[in-house]
Structures are given as structure tokens and as C-alpha cells.
Amino acid sequence: MTLYGIGLGPGEGDLVTVRGKEILDSVDVVYSPGRLSRTVALKHVEESKIGDLDFPMTRDEDKLRTAWKAAAEEIAPQAREGDAAFVTLGDPNIYSTFGHLRRTLDAFHPEVEVEIVPGVSAMTAFATALDVEIEAGAGLSLREAANGHAPTGPDRMILFKVTDAPATHEGLVEAGYDVTYGRRLYMKQGETIITDDPSEIDERDYYTLAYAVKRDLNIEPATAKFAVDEHDSEEGEA
Template sequence: MTLYGIGLGPGAADLITLRGRRILRSVDTVYTPGRLSRSVAVEHVAESTLGDLDFPMTRDEDELRRAWREAAAEVAPVARDGDAAFVTLGDPNVYSTFGHLRRTLDAFHPDVAVETVPGVSATTAFTSALGVEVEAGAGLALREAAGGRSPTGPDRMVLFKVTDAPATHEGLVDAGYEVTYGRRLFMEQGETVVTDDPEAIADRDYYTLAYARRPNAGEEPATAAFAEAERDARGDSESTDTEAVDG
């Protein structure tokens, strides 16, 4: 029997993958780490199949390890007797509480089979919401920016957990970045916000990300329209040269 880590997508119920929905509906028990993931899961399975696990928002390592062990101890016997799922927003292996559960099961319950089912991550979904194109060959770094941090370095970055947008913005602008913010993108819970103004999202919200790009980061991607314009420009230049020779 198996515990499946299933990515629900960024928050909208219809952005779960077909595979994720199929497996979710086939298991006996579905565990959720919080109310947001639960509100998406209940769109696909009966509420009677849902079970909650406590993952406290704290930096106390002893408290965190205790919570992980308790969660693993609850899940392990269920996954031995039948199939179960642990659901999380985004992808199970990208900035997810599922990683804590999987590692704890490996350490204390190694006989439990674990399988991940990928989900649509905010790492990719943000491009659609913000109207951003990350062209072929471009580099894109993932960074965490909780507490006003302003990590710098790469020409393009996606910053997660932007909980103090004004402070983060100040550091990024000083380093030469242009920044766009997105809050609760593709989420049905809360207000979705896309803005260049950090003051508009000054209040703390865990589900805020930023796309930071230096203006000179690579060339604009070529299109057929660009190619046509270049041909026209060359034609005008050649015409001018011919006129000069004829004159």
C-alpha cells in the first residue's frame, strides 16, 4: 500500500492534474496540512475521507520535529493497510510540508511506500498571472524572501514568501531590479493582487511572490514581426545607399 503526496496546484480547484485527481479519488484517506489545501481537496473528494495533520508555523526545531513525528505516526498505519494521500498546494516537492512528512516516514517508518504526484507550481503559474515570458535559454533562480530579505545575484529571480514587500522592494531596486508582485495567484481563497507597488501589499501574507528582473537581462525574444521589421529597415537602408550612388 502507498502514501501519495499529491500536488493540488496553486489553489484553483480546476488546476489539479488529471493524474492527481484520479489518485485522490481512489485512496481511502486524504490528509491535509491546513484549511487552504483542505478547501481544494473537498472539491474532489467527500469531506468524510479527509483527515487533518498539524504542521505548526514556528521556527522552534523541537516543536517542529515533534509535529512531524506525530504526523508520521498517524499516517503510517493507515498507509500500511490501504492507500492514503497527503495533499498540498503547488507541487509536493517544491517548498512543501510534504517533504517533512516524507523524510520523517523514511526515518521512522521505512516500510511505508511513498510516491509523489506532481502539481502545477507557483513557480510556473506566476508567469501566466503576471504576463511574464521566460524565454528559452534564460536563467531563473528561486529564492525565499521572508521577513524583508532581498536576495540578489541572478538576473531573473522568483521570490517566495514575500512577507514584507516594502523592505524587500527597497533592497531589490537598489540592486538594479525591476519587480512585479503577485499575491494569492490562481487561488480561490482571498484576493488576487498583481502590482508593481509594494505598498499595495504591505500587510503580511505568506502567499505573496515577486518576479525580479534586471532590465538588461538578455535580449527580447525574436518574433516573425521583428524579422519583418528588420527586413523593412534593411530595405530602407539599401534604397538610401542606391540613391546616394545614383546621385
């Protein structure tokens, strides 16, 4: 039997993949690590099928290890005797809580089979939400920017966990970047905000990201260019 790590997407219930929906329908129990992922999962499964897990909001490594070990102890028997799912916003392998569970299972319950079902991540969905095209051949770096951190260097960056937008903005502007912010993109919970003014999102919110692009960057659209010579132009006018 199998434990499925299912990416629910950025937060809207209809952005769960078809594969993810099929597995949610088929498993015996669906474990959720938090309120937001639980809310999305409930769009697809009955509440009686949800198994809630308790993870402390702390950076204390001992407390976190204890919590993940307890979660693995709860999930392992279900995954040995039937099929279970652990759901997480975004993608299970991209800055996700699922990684902690998987490593704990590998250490204490190696007999549990694990399968990953990828999900739409806000790290990619931002491009549509912000109406940004990352053209063919362009580089894009992913950086964490919590607590006012303002990483610099790459021509284009997607920053996540922007919890102090004004401080991050100041550092990026000084380094020559234009910045657009997106808060709670494709999420039903809370207000979605897209802005280039950091004062509009000055309160702390974990679900805030930013797209930063060098101000003097010469961006060529990813389209074919066709030269029209003078002869063709004259024939067209005739």
C-alpha cells in the same frame, strides 16, 4: 499499499492535475496539513474522507519533530493497509511540508511505499498570472525573500514568501531591478493582487511572490527573425 504525496496546484480546485484527481478518487483517506489545502481537496473528495493533522505554527525544532512523528504514526498504518494521500499546495517536492513527512516516514516507517504526484507550482504559474514570458535560453533563479530580504545577483529572479514587500522592493530597486508582485495567484482564498507598487501589499502575507528583472537587461524575444532584402521588398510593392 501506497502513500501518495499529491500537489494540488497553487490554490484553485480546477488546477489539480488529472492524475492527482484520479488518485484522490481512489484512496481511502486524504490527509491535509492545513486549511487551504483542505479547502482545495474538498473540491474533489467528500469531507468524511479527509484526515486532518495538527502541525504547530512554530520554529521550535523539537515541537516540529514531535508533530511530524505523530503525523507519521497516524498515516503509516493507513498506508500499509490501504492507499492514502497527503495533499499540499503547489508541488510536494518544491518548498513543501510533504518533505518533512517523507523523511520522518523513511526514518520510522521505511516499509511505507511513497509515490509523488507533481502539481502546478506558483513558482511557474506566476509567468501566466503576471503575463511574463521567460524566453528560451533565459536564466531564472528562485530565491526566498521573507522579512524584507532582497536577494540580488541574477538577471531574473522569482522571489517567494515576500512578507515585507516595501523593504524587499527598496533593496531590489537600489540594486537595479524592476519588480512586479503577485499575491495569492490562482487562489480562491483571499484577494489576488498583481502590482508593481509595494505599498498596495504592505501587509504581511506568506502567499506573495515577486518577479525581479534587471532594468538594463537586453531581452531578445524567443522568435525567429527573417531578413527581408531589398529585392524581395521591391517585388512585394510591385
